[in-house]
Amino acid sequence: MTLDLNRRRLLGGGLSLGALTLLTGCDVSDDDAVQKVLASFSRWNDRVQAALFNGQKLAPTFPEAMAVKDFRYNAWYGPERAPRLDPAEYRLSLAGLIADRRPWTVEQLHALPQMSQITRHVCVEGWSMIGKWNGTPLATFLQRVGADTTAKYVGFECADGYYEGIDMATALHPQTIMAFGLSDETLPTKYGFPFKIRIPTKLGFKNPKFVTTIYVTNQQPRGFWTDRGYNWFSGI
Amino acid sequence: MSDPNDQVQHHAIPVRVTHWLMALSILVMIGSGWRIYNANPIFGFTFPELFTLGGDGEATLARSNDPGVANALAWHFAGMWVLAGSFLLFCLWGLASGHFRRDFLPVGPKSFFRDFLAAARFRLEHRLGSYNAVQKVFYWGVLALVTVMIVSGIAIWKPVQTYPLELLFGGFQGARLIHFLAMAGIAGFLLVHVVLVALVPKTLVAMIFGKASSPAHAPNLESGQ
Numbered sequence: 001m002t003l004d005l006n007r008r009r010l011l012g013g014g015l016s017l018g019a020l021t022l023l024t025g026c027d028v029s030d031d032d033a034v035q036k037v038l039a040s041f042s043r044w045n046d047r048v049q050a051a052l053f054n055g056q057k058l059a060p061t062f063p064e065a066m067a068v069k070d071f072r073y074n075a076w077y078g079p080e081r082a083p084r085l086d087p088a089e090y091r092l093s094l095a096g097l098i099a100d101r102r103p104w105t106v107e108q109l110h111a112l113p114q115m116s117q118i119t120r121h122v123c124v125e126g127w128s129m130i131g132k133w134n135g136t137p138l139a140t141f142l143q144r145v146g147a148d149t150t151a152k153y154v155g156f157e158c159a160d161g162y163y164e165g166i167d168m169a170t171a172l173h174p175q176t177i178m179a180f181g182l183s184d185e186t187l188p189t190k191y192g193f194p195f196k197i198r199i200p201t202k203l204g205f206k207n208p209k210f211v212t213t214i215y216v217t218n219q220q221p222r223g224f225w226t227d228r229g230y231n232w233f234s235g236i
Numbered sequence: 237m238s239d240p241n242d243q244v245q246h247h248a249i250p251v252r253v254t255h256w257l258m259a260l261s262i263l264v265m266i267g268s269g270w271r272i273y274n275a276n277p278i279f280g281f282t283f284p285e286l287f288t289l290g291g292d293g294e295a296t297l298a299r300s301n302d303p304g305v306a307n308a309l310a311w312h313f314a315g316m317w318v319l320a321g322s323f324l325l326f327c328l329w330g331l332a333s334g335h336f337r338r339d340f341l342p343v344g345p346k347s348f349f350r351d352f353l354a355a356a357r358f359r360l361e362h363r364l365g366s367y368n369a370v371q372k373v374f375y376w377g378v379l380a381l382v383t384v385m386i387v388s389g390i391a392i393w394k395p396v397q398t399y400p401l402e403l404l405f406g407g408f409q410g411a412r413l414i415h416f417l418a419m420a421g422i423a424g425f426l427l428v429h430v431v432l433v434a435l436v437p438k439t440l441v442a443m444i445f446g447k448a449s450s451p452a453h454a455p456n457l458e459s460g461q
Contacts, residue, residue: 029289029292029307041310041317057397059396060396120408122395124305125305229306231313
C-alpha cells in the first residue's frame with residue numbers, strides 16, 4: 001500500500017503543480033527573480049545573435065510589384081499625434097565619437113547619395129510587410145561625418161520620444177539606410193519625416209522614426225521597447 | 237517475484253531528465269507562444285490570457301503600453317534553449333543507447349492499424365515496459381513535430397540570417413502557420429499522453445523513479461487473439 005500512497009502523493013503533487021502553473025502563470029512571470037533569469041537569457045541571446053549576424057549577408061529583396069503602397073502605420077500613439085517637423089527648422093544633431101558634429105539640414109540630407117530597396121519589415125508581433133524605401137546607407141553617412149566605426153554602437157534619439165540603438169556591425173550593413181522616402185515619395189509625416197532608420201536585418205521596432213540625433217558610443221544605448229522588456233539585439 | 241511474465245518499465249536517467257526538461261519547456265513554449273500569437277492572431281480567435289504565460293497583461297499595458305508580449309517573448313527565447321538542448325540530448329541518447337531501436341521499432345502500417353482498431357474499441361491492453369504500435373507511431377510523430385517546431389521556429393526567429401530556410405514552409409508567414417499547426421499537434425499529443433498516464437499511473441512512477449512493475453496479467457481477451 002505504501003507504493004499506492006506514494007503514487008497518489010505523486011499524482012496529487014503533479015496535478016497541483018500543473019494547476020499551480022496554470023493558475024498562477026501571471027504571478028510566476030511577474031516575479032522579480034523570474035524576471036532576472038529571463039533577463040540573463042536575453043543578454044545571452046544578444047551575444048548569440050551578434051555572433052550569428054553576418055555583415056555581408058543581404059536581407060531578401062522583392063520585386064517592385066510586391067511592395068505595399070499603403071504601408072501599415074505602427075506606433076504606440078495614433079498617426080494624428082505624430083510629430084510634425086518643419087523642414088526649415090529641423091536639424092539633425094550628431095554626438096559622441098564623431099569627428100564632424102555639425103548639425104545637418106533636411107536639404108543637406110537629401111543631397112546625400114540615394115539608393116532604393118524593396119525589403120520586408122518584420123514586426124515582433126508576427127506580421128510582416130514588404131515596402132520600398134529610398135535613402136542613404138548609414139555607413140556612407142557615418143564615414144562622411146568621420147564617425148569612429150570601431151566603436152561598438154550607434155544610438156538614435158527621436159522627436160516622438162522614441163530612442164533606439166544598434167550594434168556597429170548592423171549600422172555598417174549595406175542595407176541599413178537613413179530612409180528619406182517610402183513608395184517613391186518623400187517620407188510622410190506619420191512614417192517618420194524627415195527620415196527613419198530602415199534596417200531589414202532587425203525587427204521593426206529597431207527602425208526608429210523622426211530621428212533628431214545620431215550618436216556613436218561604446219556604451220550600449222537603451223531602446224524604447226528594450227526598456228519595456230523586449231530583447232535588445234532583436235536581429236532577424 | 238521474478239516471474240518472467242512480470243511487466244517491468246525501466247527508464248534510464250538520461251531519458252527521465254530530458255523527458256522532464258522537455259515537458260517543462262514545452263509547457264513554457266506553448267504558454268508563451270499563445271500570448272505571442274494573441275498579439276497578431278493567424279486565425280479568428282485568441283487564447284484566454286489565463287492559459288498563457290507572460291504576466292499580467294493589463295498591468296503591463298498600463299505600465300508600458302505592452303500587453304505582456306515582451307515577457308512572453310522572453311519566456312519563449314529562454315525556453316527554446318532548454319527545449320532544443322534537452323531534445324537534442326534525448327535524441328542522441330535514444331540513438332546511441334538503442335532506446336529508439338529497441339522500444340520504438342519495429343513498427344509498420346499493418347501493426348499500427350491492427351492496434352489502432354483495437355484501441356478504438358478499448359481492447360488494447362497496456363503492457364508496462366513495451367509499447368504497442370499506436371504508441372510507437374505517436375512517439376515518432378511527436379519527435380517529428382518537435383523537429384518541425386524547432387526548424388520553423390529558427391526560420392521565424394532568423395528569417396534573414398537563415399534565408400532561404402523559410403521557403404521550406406512557403407515563406408515567413410507560412411513558417412508561422414506551420415509553427416502554429418505543429419504546436420496544435422504537440423498539444424494534442426500531450427492531451428492523449430496525459431490521459432493515458434492517468435489511466436496507467438505506474439508509467440508516471442517509472443518516469444520519476446526509473447522503474448515500475450506490475451505482476452503478470454492473467455490471460456485475457458486481447459492476448460488470446
